Amino acid sequence: MRSFSFFERFSKAFQDHPSLTRIIVVSTISGGGLIAYSEANASYGSNGSAAVVETGTKKKKVVLLGTGWAGTSFLKNLNNSQYEVQIISPRNYFAFTPLLPSVTCGTVEARSVVEPIRNIGRKKNVDTSYLEAECFKIDPSSKKVYCRSKQGLASNGKKEFSVDYDYLVIATGAQSNTFNIPGVEENCHFLKEVEDAQKIRKTVIDSFEKASLPELSDEERKRILHFVVVGGGPTGVEFAAELHDFVTEDLVSLYPRAKGSVQITLLEAADHILTMFDKRITEFAEEKFSRDGIDVKLGSMVTKVNEKDISAKTKGGEVSSIPYGMIVWSTGIGTRPVIKDFMKQIGQGNRRALATDEWLRVEGCDNIYALGDCATINQRKVMEDVSAIFSKADKDKSGTLTLKEFQEAMDDICVRYPQVELYLKSKRMRGIADLLKEAETDDGSKKNIDLKIEEFKSALSQVDSQVKFLPATAQVAAQQGAYLAKCFDRMEECEKNPEGPIRMRGEGRHRFRPFRYKHLGQFAPLGGEKTAAQLPGDWVSIGHSSQWLWYSVYASKQVSWRTRVLVVSDWMRRFIFGRDSSSI
């Protein structure tokens, strides 16, 4: 039984050699195992509860689609036992995707970055169950999702079934975007899933083996060993860097024939790589890649991919065709078919992702939430509500706002419309008075006592330019999952005591504060034990120290102690023994 405790497992084995074996085990475990034990043991202790389904009370059924960052974060943070969560996903595990580029070259093993979702679910006091299936249709009118299992189901070969929900949480993520460029789907590797990373690893080794065979022209060998990365975002850049390390540190000495024939090329359509980062990082990365011999071709739009060559167009319109051995396509994300179909149903057909309000509720639907890469938050514009805001703030209904009235309303406004706060910050203004001052600089007067609606509108007219779309990152998805779980936990409580801002176009307050993203920084590993880190407050760090910061952050962010121990021991293994080049 899983409920065997750690000591029970061991004591069974200890019966025969009590002293000798205990010494062996204690000494071998010393490297981190003991600290892991407390967590593992705790989880064994509490697992019994998950199996017990309380059938007496009627629980609200939450259907959660997806086991990625958003879904798993939601699941981990949900604590209210009045829900019953039905997880549906074709992947029965959570994958720590930021380490996928490391998996492609064996710096970290695939299994070290995954954790079964059933493990994550059963540690909780919420009833959870999981179905390995893909949702292919959402029907909000009947409150059902339609799912398809990976394999045939019953003897009649039926593969489809439907599941009812009270609440639906859509966290299916996105898929790779080929921009409909011909040949991409057929000839390129993607880097979204664990299987993709495993395939890339095998293909890299296969390429080196192929290039070592006899009766091969030099030209052909060079083609086979030409690795092309399309997309200069963090994933593409990290993969190129990892591959370069793998080749120079491990493969070149094992494959003498390959020496001098390996080439890594990075194609980026924009003028620079890592454009979402600070300029210093971009420059450093481009210089480092150039020193490393990674050929960065900026302003290169891929137009077509054939079986053995890839065509790219420069900004000048010049098209060139480059022979390649392997391509990794990492240019951005596209919409999954089930989301496309759902968007059509609810009149969002022309969008890239599901539009939600600031509480992650899908616009135009009841009890449906969407988060992570499949959704974007449609931030309410101040200017759409400006009259309502004015009249809410004008408590005495005098038709003008006093400074006091304005100040009193400002807190709610800033919570409801984060762009106001961003606007204040970006203009480096300290407070409300400054905003008013700015609106009135034309006549230089400083009375500021009464504010008419036109002046109010004018003061806020530029505010909506500050609305920011959140990036499609793990960090955003994880924060959204945690936020939504907290909302679910306190659904009843906040129904009675709403904690959100005042409703501008209605009565009372919103139940919850809207979701607010807190950017904690971002890493770009550049190979050779160097990482670029951009932390909040424009703090930029590049080099070995950031690499160690990267190690610590990524180890601490692991979803379980098991994966944490495995990832850290994988790093150690790589330091000591290098990366494995077996073709499995």
Next chain:
Amino acid sequence: MRSFSFFERFSKAFQDHPSLTRIIVVSTISGGGLIAYSEANASYGSNGSAAVVETGTKKKKVVLLGTGWAGTSFLKNLNNSQYEVQIISPRNYFAFTPLLPSVTCGTVEARSVVEPIRNIGRKKNVDTSYLEAECFKIDPSSKKVYCRSKQGLASNGKKEFSVDYDYLVIATGAQSNTFNIPGVEENCHFLKEVEDAQKIRKTVIDSFEKASLPELSDEERKRILHFVVVGGGPTGVEFAAELHDFVTEDLVSLYPRAKGSVQITLLEAADHILTMFDKRITEFAEEKFSRDGIDVKLGSMVTKVNEKDISAKTKGGEVSSIPYGMIVWSTGIGTRPVIKDFMKQIGQGNRRALATDEWLRVEGCDNIYALGDCATINQRKVMEDVSAIFSKADKDKSGTLTLKEFQEAMDDICVRYPQVELYLKSKRMRGIADLLKEAETDDGSKKNIDLKIEEFKSALSQVDSQVKFLPATAQVAAQQGAYLAKCFDRMEECEKNPEGPIRMRGEGRHRFRPFRYKHLGQFAPLGGEKTAAQLPGDWVSIGHSSQWLWYSVYASKQVSWRTRVLVVSDWMRRFIFGRDSSSI
């Protein structure tokens, strides 16, 4: 470069945080890493030599087919730099196959039991190179092997090439034997390769996921969770035991719907499982399996396998059909096509494996050696040579053997014909005189001084019944590889000073002593931290203590420090966290 030493790798990373990071690293590595370092470092130091090909001297080219136990053992033990070894195999790694049953359930990871053959090769002072290709034809007349690469080669799509040899070492192993039973190839899993074990692991998890889906009848759920193992040999038994542990220790608590529906059935055509072991072990295993709920069906011959059911016939002739979810087929080994084809060419067409003499030379061929599962040693019979033996022993050509003459010849006879020694042992006779005595018990006389050829023949007439065929095990293959490498190393030396026994039908001595297998014992893990061990001298041990012996032996037999550390840490991980059930 791979030639970065361990310290260089680290020191690069240490530049920024010398004190802090050093503490972290030293403390985390303490659990076994340090001992591994010395080996790893030594290998980095010596690797440069492999790349340097001495083109001046003309080396003898040894083509080695296969990277299994036999081939790898040959490669590891070969030390004479006058050879140039060309390894050809579709697998660019050596796999520690005795751990494959553990890989099927994630007790040990697939990558922990493999080591790249290029790593093994480059540590040596012998020039080695490797080609990832499958040999499909051996041509002894032109001293060539014809090979096919896994993927297309040049732009013309040519996949085939030929390689010349001076010496050919065939160590391609065997393949699973389906006995031409219909449906086996299409519907069963085998357990010969690492990929097989990985597929089984995924299929087991998939079965549990499938059985957890809704709209499934109880009957259908039971079918999906019915795991059938065909073959009661060590592999089949160990897999059944591993699967039982995986299910009861890890899966049942994660898959509440599966509880009570899981069934493991073991089909064995003979009257008992583990027939190659001592009766005590067989009995213990059958009893343990019965207690564990593993249904062992003895005397069951599989006659047909359909997509969802398997038909078996009892000894009474009764045919029954059993619905199943997954079958693992582990009944024995068959001949690979390339070996079949080669045997036809050299007139061995009606055999199961390549016949070699006692020096592992393929009969009827020059400079071709075969070892491991693809070969069997055709032990020369005493009775075929009995006249030659007599006349060699009869040094004074008197027509009769004196006791002294006989004793003098006995050493050579025992080396050349190991069955003589076995015969002596099996009859519990202490020496030669006893053998003679036995031959003469008819008339009761004890003079024993002169022995005529008829008496000599009569004394040896039963000896050949002791000829034993070696089992197709890793142990035999490894010993053969080491033996052959030693022969190759001393080929020249022993040409001048032969060290083998006297040639009975020729002049002088044989160059080397014939291969002699030394059985070191065998394990049969039975699950629940219990293993049966049968060691030389009829020493049988069953239980937890043998499990710890098993752990130590398997850890010590690992081919590299990397795999040793990984296997041991996998075992620790399993103890602490259980087995992973992610479907990857």
